[in-house]
Amino acid sequence: MADSFVGSGPLVTVYVPCRNYGRFLCQAVESVQRQLYANWEMIIFDEASDDDTLEIAESLRRADPRRIRLVHNVQPRGLQWIANRALETANGKYLVRLDADDWLDESALLVMVAKLESDDKLGLVYGNYYYTDADGQILGVERGYDINAEEQSGQLPPHGACTMVRARALKAVGGYSEDINAQDGWELWFKLRRRVKAANLDTPVFYYRQHSTSLSRNSQRLLAARSKILSRLCDTLEGSYKPSCLAVIGARESYPDFPGVPYHEVDGQSLLERAILSATGATRVTDTVVTSDSERVLTFAEQLERDGRVPPHRRQLRQTVAVESAVPLREILSEAAAGHRGVYDSAPDCLAFLSIHAFNRRAEHVDKALSVLRLTECDSVVSVHQEREPVFTHGQQGLRLLNPGRLDELSYVRERLYRFNGAILALWHEVIGMGSLLGENIAYIEMSGKDSIQLKADAVSAFSL
Known part of the structure; x- marks a missing residue:
């Protein structure tokens, strides 16, 4: 001793x-x-x-x-x-x-x-x-x-x-x-x-x-606890002014390798229905809009509301019609923000873009992203999944391992790699006009592998940042 x-x-x-x-x-x-x-x-x-x-x-x-x-x-x-x-x-x-x-x-x-x-x-x-x-x-x-x-x-x-x-x-x-x-x-x-x-x-x-x-x-338990902590801490920031947040659900009807995307069902619910529920169920979302270049998709969303399957929400026909698989996300958000201004006479303070492909995203994930956006004061928040397999890049003598700790099942802070899972992009309204849609300071929320699953053809990139 x-x-x-x-x-x-x-x-x-x-x-x-x-x-x-x-x-x-x-x-x-x-x-x-x-x-x-x-x-x-x-x-x-x-x-x-x-x-x-x-x-x-x-x-x-x-x-x-x-x-x-x-x-x-x-x-x-x-x-x-x-x-x-x-x-x-x-x-x-x-x-x-x-x-x-x-x-x-x-x-x-x-x-x-x-x-x-x-x-x-x-x-x-x-x-x-x-x-x-x-x-x-x-x-x-x-x-x-x-x-x-x-x-x-x-x-x-x-x-x-x-x-x-x-x-x-x-x-x-x-x-x-x-x-x-x-x-x-x-x-x-x-x-x-x-x-x-x-x-x-x-x-x-x-x-x-x-x-x-x-x-x-026990990563699932840790992520759930983290969500609760962040939400509660964000509640302590609440004053008389509550920032407005527009949830934007971009819904293209079909891709070359994936027709009828919004209507595809998982556990008895269409992808569009699940997306709307994840938005309208989030306590920090003040307005939800489904935006699409297809009138049929918007009619389907309206029918979901009439049938009582989803709460009331707005629908907006997108003016920009994509001729390729990738849709400029900046234009989608700009049009959605303009539509919000037309209804409420003001732009939303922040926006949360929700892909319909992320069918396991829930309202708690959306709230977590918006809590982080306020707590960190970053320009944007992206939902990510931590890469837990070895990842390589080109080096001078062949491939170079970016996260060697993973070979020993260790997750060093300086080696952690995160993959955007496409579920959520939250940002302040003013960031839309910046050079990068993500801004300069990017925060994140981590989602589990199961919650990060997206349903789409491998070759399709749903939206372009």
């Missing part, structure tokens, strides 16, 4: 959530006990574990009762509940979450405390981390972006674990939302990023274990 040579300084509270990770818990706790910075306390939360977690945690507490406390939950309460209880009972000036299956580098507390103490305006600090396999063998190093120089959109929050937070700053924003049981790092980041300064350290501070039961492998 390393000798702690810093015995004074502000107290740090390390809290350790644990559910059925008894096999890892000792290593996590011992990594704190080996810290070069000695002024810490620990709270272990046993989340109604079915394994030997409680017995191991109790033995660790008995061995170091002055610094270690144990909370046993008879039923799982969730990560955010634990975070709030830790915040409520912590004696420390600073707070750190250490997951029971991870462990700290021996200098972690020392370097993070030193950084926070160097600037009273800093509210949180975080470092890089090692990826390890289930047995603790190092697989690679995650090196994050410099948030003050390289990444300022706010869409790359620090890892929720092993980020050191000034407890007072976290209390000032009301802690965590306990009805959301994942992605606490996202909530923390968006709550604090405009209130306090943040800093990242270009050194690894913890070991992030990859194994089959890791929460990080």
Whole structure:
């Protein structure tokens, strides 16, 4: 065990959530006990574990009762509940979450405390981390972006674990939302990023274990939690003025290899019906228009409304008739915005273009895109699917691998590649007149592989950016 040579300084509270990770818990706790910075306390939360977690945690507490406390939950309460209880009972000036299956580098507390103490305006600090396999063998190093120089959109929050937070700053924003049981790092980041300064350290501070039961492998759960967090945070921005948003559903009737597109059914609903429902069901959409160069398509949309299959919406015959498969999206949006002005005497504040081919897109995805558009203040938001297979480009000596971490099933931040899935493009109205339809600052929402599926002929590009 390393000798702690810093015995004074502000107290740090390390809290350790644990559910059925008894096999890892000792290593996590011992990594704190080996810290070069000695002024810490620990709270272990046993989340109604079915394994030997409680017995191991109790033995660790008995061995170091002055610094270690144990909370046993008879039923799982969730990560955010634990975070709030830790915040409520912590004696420390600073707070750190250490997951029971991870462990700290021996200098972690020392370097993070030193950084926070160097600037009273800093509210949180975080470092890089090692990826390890289930047995603790190092697989690679995650090196994050410099948030003050390289990444300022706010869409790359620090890892929720092993980020050191000034407890007072976290209390000032009301802690965590306990009805959301994942992605606490996202909530923390968006709550604090405009209130306090943040800093990242270009050194690894913890070991992030990859194994089959890791929460990080449940991507659907993480994306759902992220949507809820973003929507709630956007609600806090609401004032007397509510930005208007026009949902634009572009519906061409046929393509050379795909006739009758809007009428094609999936699970008893036509593609056009599903698109209209995803727009009209979004709480941040204030107006929906189906635009097409086919009167038959618009008649079909009108019939869907008459039959009560979709809510009321507007329909607009597009003046620009495409002679090829690609339709200029800028013209579609411009005509739709002009139609909105004709009805409401004003242009919409923002627009969301929804392709009818993305049949698994839902209203929550549309709301998420519009929330991100407001929270990040970017020019546009695109829906994407993260590429999880190795991707190559041409290099000097043949193909060059763009994301080598994928060979080890790792998703390094700097190697992540995103593919536009065609489901949603949200943008501020003023961006339509810019040189690029996406503007200069592009944000994104990530959708799962299933939700990103599009129904169209492989050779057809439905719309041209």
